Amino acid sequence: MSGAAPALALRGLRKSFGAVVAVDDVSLDTAPGEFVSLLGPSGCGKSTLLRMVAGLVEPDAGRIVLAGEDITQVAVHRRNLGLVFQSYALFPHMTVFENVAFGLRRRGVGAADLAPRVERMLELVRLGPLGARHPRELSGGQQQRVALARALVTEPRVLLLDEPLSNLDALLRDEMRVELKRLQERLGTTMIFVTHDQAEALILSDRVVVMEAGRVEQVGRPEEVYRRPATAFVARFLGRANFLAGTVAGTDAAGTVVRLDGGGLSVVAAARAGLAVGAPVSVALRQEAIRIESAEGEAMPVGRPNQFAVTVVFHAFAGQAHHYVIQLAGGREMEIAAPGSARPLPRGSRARVEWSPEDVILLPGAGPGGSR
Amino acid sequence: MTRGGGGRLLAPALVLLTVAFVVPVAMLVPTSVRPYVPLVGITSGFTARHYVKLLTDSYYLEIIGRTLALGLTVTCSTLIVGYPLAFFLARTSSRWRNWLTILVVFPLLLNLVVRTFGWIALLAQNGLVNQALQALGLVESPVKLIFNFAGLLIGLTHIFLPFMVLVLIGAIQNIPRDVEDAARVLGASWGSAFLRVTLPLSAPGILSGSILVFVLTISALVTPRLLGGPTYQVMSTLIYDEFLSRLNWPAGSAQSLLLTVMVLALVYLSGRLARRTGARV
Numbered sequence: 248m249s250g251a252a253p254a255l256a257l258r259g260l261r262k263s264f265g266a267v268v269a270v271d272d273v274s275l276d277t278a279p280g281e282f283v284s285l286l287g288p289s290g291c292g293k294s295t296l297l298r299m300v301a302g303l304v305e306p307d308a309g310r311i312v313l314a315g316e317d318i319t320q321v322a323v324h325r326r327n328l329g330l331v332f333q334s335y336a337l338f339p340h341m342t343v344f345e346n347v348a349f350g351l352r353r354r355g356v357g358a359a360d361l362a363p364r365v366e367r368m369l370e371l372v373r374l375g376p377l378g379a380r381h382p383r384e385l386s387g388g389q390q391q392r393v394a395l396a397r398a399l400v401t402e403p404r405v406l407l408l409d410e411p412l413s414n415l416d417a418l419l420r421d422e423m424r425v426e427l428k429r430l431q432e433r434l435g436t437t438m439i440f441v442t443h444d445q446a447e448a449l450i451l452s453d454r455v456v457v458m459e460a461g462r463v464e465q466v467g468r469p470e471e472v473y474r475r476p477a478t479a480f481v482a483r484f485l486g487r488a489n490f491l492a493g494t495v496a497g498t499d500a501a502g503t504v505v506r507l508d509g510g511g512l513s514v515v516a517a518a519r520a521g522l523a524v525g526a527p528v529s530v531a532l533r534q535e536a537i538r539i540e541s542a543e544g545e546a547m548p549v550g551r552p553n554q555f556a557v558t559v560v561f562h563a564f565a566g567q568a569h570h571y572v573i574q575l576a577g578g579r580e581m582e583i584a585a586p587g588s589a590r591p592l593p594r595g596s597r598a599r600v601e602w603s604p605e606d607v608i609l610l611p612g613a614g615p616g617g618s619r
Numbered sequence: 620m621t622r623g624g625g626g627r628l629l630a631p632a633l634v635l636l637t638v639a640f641v642v643p644v645a646m647l648v649p650t651s652v653r654p655y656v657p658l659v660g661i662t663s664g665f666t667a668r669h670y671v672k673l674l675t676d677s678y679y680l681e682i683i684g685r686t687l688a689l690g691l692t693v694t695c696s697t698l699i700v701g702y703p704l705a706f707f708l709a710r711t712s713s714r715w716r717n718w719l720t721i722l723v724v725f726p727l728l729l730n731l732v733v734r735t736f737g738w739i740a741l742l743a744q745n746g747l748v749n750q751a752l753q754a755l756g757l758v759e760s761p762v763k764l765i766f767n768f769a770g771l772l773i774g775l776t777h778i779f780l781p782f783m784v785l786v787l788i789g790a791i792q793n794i795p796r797d798v799e800d801a802a803r804v805l806g807a808s809w810g811s812a813f814l815r816v817t818l819p820l821s822a823p824g825i826l827s828g829s830i831l832v833f834v835l836t837i838s839a840l841v842t843p844r845l846l847g848g849p850t851y852q853v854m855s856t857l858i859y860d861e862f863l864s865r866l867n868w869p870a871g872s873a874q875s876l877l878l879t880v881m882v883l884a885l886v887y888l889s890g891r892l893a894r895r896t897g898a899r900v
Contacts, residue, residue: 303800323803324812330804336797340819349815353806401805 252315254279254437255300255405260309262295269295271461273309277405280435282428284448287458288484293441296458297407300439301330313404324353329398329436333410335390337382343369343393344378350401368400371430388419395427399434408440412447424450445485449473457481479610482531488608489537489581491530495522501552502604505530510577515552516607529610534584536606539571542597554601557581559592573600644879651872661868669873679857683877686854689771690837694829696776697783701828705787723784726777735845738774739765742846766848774846775836782835783828790824791817823893830889834882854878 253276262270270292277283285293298304300311302323311319318326338346347365356364369375372392382390391411398406411427412420428451431438442448448455449469457464457472457480465477476482479490493507493514502518505528514530522528539557540546547554560580561572569591571583583600592598654666673679708720726734741747742764749761764770794817802812840855847856854874861871 301800301804303804322808323800324806324808326804327806328804330801332797332801334795334797336795336801338798338802338816340822349802349807350805353811397801397805 252279253277253312254281254314255439256310256312257296257300258310258312260296260299260311261307262292262299262304263307268461270299270306273458273461273463275456275463275466277437277439279437282431282438282440282451282453284440284442284452284455285458286442286445286448286455286484287464289443291458292461293443293458294409297330297409297439297441300405301328301407302326327401327404329401329403329406331391331394331398331406331408331411333413335382335387335394335414337390337393337397339382341381342378343374343380343382343385346382346393347378347397347400350397354401364400368396371399371433372396372426387415388423391415391423392426395430399430399436403436405437405439408438410441410443413442413444420447427451449485457484459484474608476531476608476610479529479531479612482608482610487534487582487584488531489534491532491579493528493530495524495526495528497524503609505607505609507579510575510579512555512575512577512579514607515604516609517604519609522609522611527612529612531608531610532581532602533606533608534570534582535568537581537583537600537602539573539583539585539592539598539600541592542599544599547599547601551601552604553607554599557598557600559594559596559598562591562594564591573598644876647872647876650868651876653869655867655869660866666869669870670877672870673873673877679874682852682854682857685768685852686837687881689768689775689843689853690833692772693775693779693836694833696772697780697832698825698829700776701780701783701787702825705784706791708784709788709791720788724781727781731778731841732845734778735774735842738770738777738846742770742773765846766851770846771843771851771853774842775839778839778842779832779835782831786828786831787821787824790821790828793824794820826889826893830886833885838878838882 255275255277257273257275260270260273261268273292273296275283285296287293295304299306302318302321306319309319310317313326313328338349341349344365347368348361351361351364366375366378369378372395374389374392374396377385377389382393385393391414394411408427412423415423424447440448440451452469454466455469455472456466459480465472465481467475472481473485476485482488483490491507491514493505496504496506496513498504498518499515501515503516503522505514505516506512507514507530516530538547542556555575557573557575559571560574561570563570564587567587568584569587569589571585571592572580573583574580581600650661651669652665652667653661654664654668656662673683704723708716708723711719713719739746743749744761744763744765746764748764749758752758752762753760764773798820799812799816802816803809807815837853838855839853840859843851843853844856844859847853852860855878858871858874858878861867861874
């Protein structure tokens with residue numbers, strides 16, 4: 248990040264529609280060749296932010312700087328950006344070739360240069376022989392590849408992608424993810440990718456920007472936002488987690504001890520500075536961070552921190568994982584995702600759970616109660 | 620759906636079409652080949668002279684030509700006036716939008732004769748338009764705006780504009796905004812994106828609106844009669860006079876059949892055109 252000038256820098260961008268603030272003071276730097284995801288639920292302002300960068304939405308305040316040049320006031324068609332839409336937005340009255348050639352023609356690329364460039368790009372997205380077809384004769388995946396080729400052929404300074412995979416079925420989506428990532432690595436294009444799919448964001452991105460209600464909640468590498476979420480929203484939105492409210496009781500050899508509200512249970516978290524004794528905290532535990540075995544099992548040596556006796560109240564098998572709902576002493580329930588290869592524990596059976604202090608996410612403040 | 624089910628659904632429309640259109644038109648055919656003797660009436664026998672006269676006599680050819688020219692110019696003027704209006708109404712998010720749409724449709728709710736008399740008051744020799752032109756010093760003497768081509772063009776354009784606008788609004792609303800945005804992000808200015816993307820994609824609407832207005836224009840009767848007067852004839856007023864003033868039913872039948880054939884040929888050709896362009900859209 249440091250060193251090279253950012254490929255794209257957003258400074259204090261703001262946009263409201265009537266009384267609704269869609270984007271509220273967003274600043275962000277993107278390094279050249281970086282793949283950045285804007286991740287958030289629908290209506291969080293991520294698409295509006297992308298459309299402001301493209302020039303399709305005028306910001307109320309703030310600046311957009313592209314490779315050192317302030318483009319906030321530059322017209323859409325002079326920004327030299329690429330944009331891929333969720334709806335593909337291909338030109339239905341033109342062939343695949345003409346769709347891809349559209350941007351080059353607008354830039355006055357000569358006939359001698361045009362055809363080879365279009366064909367090379369069609370090869371790159373594996374659509375070589377389909378140039379003469381019309382978009383409606385192609386499958387959804389092929390149409391999205393045409394849209395990618397059309398946006399990339401002009402060698403845009405930054406490629407913007409607005410939920411490009413959301414209209415594809417699950418299998419095709421996985422395939423296109425890999426293809427998109429490879430394409431990005433091969434061409435080295437800076438990409439800003441808008442999605443509401445957390446798995447997609449984690450798999451594809453160099454960095455993830457988690458947004459909520461027009462604001463940036465956290466920016467970080469995928470492992471960072473997943474393992475060390477800065478806010479309860481991020482913890483909740485990325486992956487499934489159990490939330491437990493409590494107060495900091497003190498620090499011992501194992502780490503920070505949190506006494507849970509409404510019961511005598513304590514949880515040990517890896518030591519974390521900046522939390523005073525008595526401060527309210529929210530404890531978040533990923534479903535897959537919790538290990539479970541039957542009460543007679545011997546895989547978990549007794550005496551480690553965060554071991555509890557529980558009752559299985561629900562079990563379902565989902566292929567890769569066993570989903571459990573377990574009940575702690577005092578009636579508190581938690582959800583667990585155990586490896587699918589393990590032997591299932593029947594509903595109603597006694598079991599033991601444990602988790603490592605390193606896997607405990609401590610969020611300052613009371614946070615959202617209950618489990619999820 | 621099974622074929623039988625489709626047939627049952629189509630049946631009412633097919634019955635209506637047969638009784639109200641196919642049978643009357645078919646009945647014109649035998650009448651159109653009967654000789655007509657003035658003061659005597661329709662006589663028995665066979666003659667093609669009504670058709671020959673219609674297609675060779677310069678008086679009739681002029682009327683046919685005038686009718687087609689009128690259809691073409693009214694279509695073009697409704698398109699030129701109507702497209703920007705339809706584009707605005709299809710794209711505006713203004714809260715006035717519904718009121719503006721009602722304003723477009725409003726003339727249709729008024730009686731046709733009333734509207735046409737309104738135009739007579741405006742366009743007459745000493746009507747409002749001529750008074751205004753003279754007061755502004757734009758013309759020396761009154762301009763002839765009525766009982767000629769200009770009068771019919773103005774009156775019919777006004778009457779058929781709502782049809783064109785309503786068809787175009789639908790067509791323009793069907794064009795995804797993303798597609799236009801895509802063109803602009805790819806480097807097309809607003810004008811270029813409009814010409815290369817929006818306009819071609821609204822072609823189906825332009826085609827159906829144009830056919831509708833053209834067919835309505837060449838078969839319009841009341842407006843051409845009132846704004847054209849008794850002497851400035853188009854095909855529909857000619858047919859009317861032939862049947863009801865001159866009582867020459869055979870000639871009127873031949874003229875009616877020609878008009879019907881012209882309309883059907885147009886609808887057929889445009890259908891083929893729509894399929895050819897539709898294959899790309």
